Amino acid sequence: MKLLITGFSGFVSQHFLNFLEENAEDAEVCGIDINKPTFDYGNYKNIQVKFYTVNLLEPDTLNIILDIFRPEFILHLASFSSVAYSWKHPIECFNNNTNIFLNIVDTVHKLKLNCRILSVGSSEEYGNVTEQDIPLFEENKVLPCSPYAVARVSQEMLSNLYVNSYGLDIVMTRSFNHIGPLQDTRFVIPSFITRILKIKQEGKQEGTIETGDLSIIRDFVDVRDVVKAYYNLLVYGKIGELYNICSGKGIALRDIVNMISNITGIRVNTVINSEYIRVNDNHIIIGSYEKIEKDIGWRPIIPIEKTLRDMVGYYEKINDNGCYKKFDN
Amino acid sequence: MKLLITGFSGFVSQHFLNFLEENAEDAEVCGIDINKPTFDYGNYKNIQVKFYTVNLLEPDTLNIILDIFRPEFILHLASFSSVAYSWKHPIECFNNNTNIFLNIVDTVHKLKLNCRILSVGSSEEYGNVTEQDIPLFEENKVLPCSPYAVARVSQEMLSNLYVNSYGLDIVMTRSFNHIGPLQDTRFVIPSFITRILKIKQEGKQEGTIETGDLSIIRDFVDVRDVVKAYYNLLVYGKIGELYNICSGKGIALRDIVNMISNITGIRVNTVINSEYIRVNDNHIIIGSYEKIEKDIGWRPIIPIEKTLRDMVGYYEKINDNGCYKKFDN
Incomplete structure (x- = not known):
């Protein structure tokens, strides 16, 4: 499988690479991130991994990489995912969540790539919920109450738009708080x-x-369970569908x-x-x-x-x- | 009244100025737009009007203008409002609708301005509606089905966030197709x-x-009716509320x-x-x-x-x- 990972230098990506190393055959990974990884990505035995520094707000390099590499799958992990940070820097948060996602899907659409994208969202999208709304199901109403949450709901609306209008192959998640080593x-x-x-x-x-x-x-879910869900959604998820990833x-x-x-x-x-x-x-x-x-x-x-x-x-x-x-x- | 108008050079702004000229006393208007107006804004008798060229994606100048002028009202008309254009340029559309709006509300919040903002949205936000959903009420579910519509729903979510979290004084509209001379x-x-x-x-x-x-x-509504609604919402609308502006x-x-x-x-x-x-x-x-x-x-x-x-x-x-x-x- 040919796979592009955005947000490559983060902790979820490292766990995902470990999962691939142990479970996938012939995985060829192209990782991109605005920051260089602090881990050694050249040491995997069963998977091939390359890395490039890319600012997803400047889509020219992304366009080149996607056009040459032509991934079958994109795992879009890049995000400013701290709710607290989003209150201090709402504009930066919106740019680095919603706008970078739009750059990716629009580039995939314009290049006519035959490629599945995993759009990672957040449980924060549910927003102002009460005890009666628990547990949260995907069809519940969203009432985002932080800049981060609004940015994620916008990303989800854009996903639905690109699926429904252009037939882009996007699967969406609402990932709940994931924790684990390396975080x-x-x-x-x-x-x-x-x-x-x-x-x-x-x-x-x-x-x-x-x-x-x-x-x-x-609702805390182990990151190693999360990356298994991401892998399986990339391979087996239903196009245009949205999935909670949580412990319940x-x-x-x-x-x-x-x-x-x-x-x-x-x-x-x-x-x-x-x-x-x-x-x-x-x-x-x-x-x-x-x-x-x-x-x-x-x-x-x-x-x-x-x-x-x-x-x-x-x-x-x-x-x-x-x-x-x-x-x- | 001290009023800032974004999207000053557009046709809605011109009708709004005509309305002020005929109806308002002591109106002091600061207009901003990325393009210079093609009409002569120096000819009003009853209102004072100034204009500055500003790119709302670069918020430094906006910050200066708001800090010095300190408007009591902001009429936010600036937008890329063509649905057709948004299909061709989704990223540009998102930047020039949602992101510029976020720049405005965040600047108003940081400057602690005591100022009411009219956030102009669109009937396009309702999206995929059927005959049974007609007529459309504000509490209807939104199902945006163009990049323009998604950008407008995002703007509305940001409005709700800034009202609920920071007490910003924002009134929202969903304006239906408005038409008139000058368009x-x-x-x-x-x-x-x-x-x-x-x-x-x-x-x-x-x-x-x-x-x-x-x-x-x-649902076509005359722009001269629309600007009267905008004026009355700025002065009498309820904070945090959303209003259809339409002919019915x-x-x-x-x-x-x-x-x-x-x-x-x-x-x-x-x-x-x-x-x-x-x-x-x-x-x-x-x-x-x-x-x-x-x-x-x-x-x-x-x-x-x-x-x-x-x-x-x-x-x-x-x-x-x-x-x-x-x-x-």
Whole structure:
């Protein structure tokens, strides 16, 4: 299979490459990203991987790559996916989500590529939901309540337009919060873990971390389950359809902190820092994976306990090397 | 009143200025547009008008103008409003509708301006409607089916976001097809009129024009009624609300051709040119003006016969001077 991956340098892409390395035969990957990858992409044995630095807001290079490489599949992972960041930089967020997606689909259309695109969206699109709306199904009304969420709904409208008007082969997702090793420590779970590990590293058995609202409930799905869903949707998904990718379970952030506390053996006290409270945040997000299970047989299999244990192991290792990134949102 | 008008050089803006000249006291207008106006904006007696060339995709100049001028009202007319054009240039259309709007609201928010913005949307947002959905109410589901329509729905989602999250004072419209003197001859009714007048000018009593699908039904509202609605919504509309601006009546394009034929005294034959048939066009669009009438007492008053008669008179006059623009979509 010939596959283009945008957002190649991110953590989801790395897990996707690992999945291909273990499962796919004859995969030829062309990766593009605005930033160079920090991992060594030349070391895979079973897949061929190339990388190019590309700014998707300037579509000329994208046009050249697509015209020459002619992928059968595009996994579109490039995004500014932080809700908090989108509040601070709404214009940048809109450009780097909706507009780059439009550049991709329009280039694929103009080049008449015979190519399936996976358009990755977000559970944030559901927006202002209440307990009665839970679990969230794909046909639910969307009420996006952050710049990031609006940008993702716009991407989805553009997907529907290009499918219905030009017959472009696009499959859409609403991916719920995915977590796992390699994730940037600016995201909530890695930030909990690395700060709790710092307490441990300082030789203490107890410590305090500042948090946002710990009562909010999210549906966390292991990134390794997510990339399996992406692969199967690329190969077996139905054109023009939209799929939730989720665990089907809700867990409060407070319980996540407790689980990390148990895994690390550190007693964790929390204090609320109002800076971490988001404008307009949803209290509860839990999805249903009924549709994707029915259509392609995917369901999440990794329990959150294993995910968190693997993450603690991963960050414990890089912690020793002092590789933390700054936690700034 | 201090008022900023974007899209100042367009035909709606000119009618709005005429309305202010006749009705408003002490209006101070700052007009901006990417193109210089072709009309003389220095000749108004009762209103003060300034103009600056601004590209809304580069928000630095907008920021300066808003910070110094500090308007109480923004009438946001700037747009790439041709559906046909949006099919040919989807990226440009998205940038010049959604992204410029985001630049405006984000600048107003960052400058903390106490200012009401009128966000002009389109009946095209309703999209794939059937006879049962007619007339269209604001709470109907939107199913945008052109790049232009998607861009407008995105603009509306951004409006709701900035109202709900930051308390920005935005009032939204879904404006139906508005027509009147001064309209660019690339739009459908002026293009019918000018081509029929050309037959008359050549001294003939009968002639043929090429058209698209004449069975499609639209809700045409006189631009002079539209600008009165815009003024009243700026002053009296309810924050965060969305209003249809329409005539409440549907008329087939074929009947419009017949009416122009009667007014001009020219027998008109039509032949279909498939180039004028749009991808994915809606067959019927008719709105309800119930909500805007209830909230601010606006209703359309100019009958389409008068609109068409005034348009024929206007184009007959400029026709004599050979001022037609090229009909190219």
